Amino acid sequence: MKLVVAVIQPTKLQAVREGLANVEVERMTICDAFGYGRQRGRAALYRGVEYGAPLLRKAVLEIVVNDDFLERTIDTILACAVTGPEGQFGDGKIFVMPVDGVCRIHDGLHGKEAV
DSSP states (O other), rough: OEEEEEEEEEGHHHEEEEEEETTOOOOEEEEEEOOOOTTOOEEEETTTEEEEEEOEEEEEEEEEEEEGGHHHHHHHHHHHHHOOTTTTTTTTEEEEEEEEOOBBBTOOOBSGGGO
């Protein structure tokens, strides 16, 4: 089992959710987050005065998948979260981490069946 953490643009959240549903990945946690990467935030103008907005809004998806769903999950996020024809800085990142175990709370089921 793997934990896929995808940090994406909030404007792409609905497209990613629909794409994942099409490949039968429907269980996830979605969080609202703020941060920056290579783009280092952005500058904005308010009444002629420039000020910095160092943190940008992002959406974070946390998805635990069995190993046979890993590649289709990553490929779908890559296809749906990109902005423009070639993508750009700030589109996000995908992190994959191992999961040692899972236990479903309501019935105590353990292992990959609990995902």
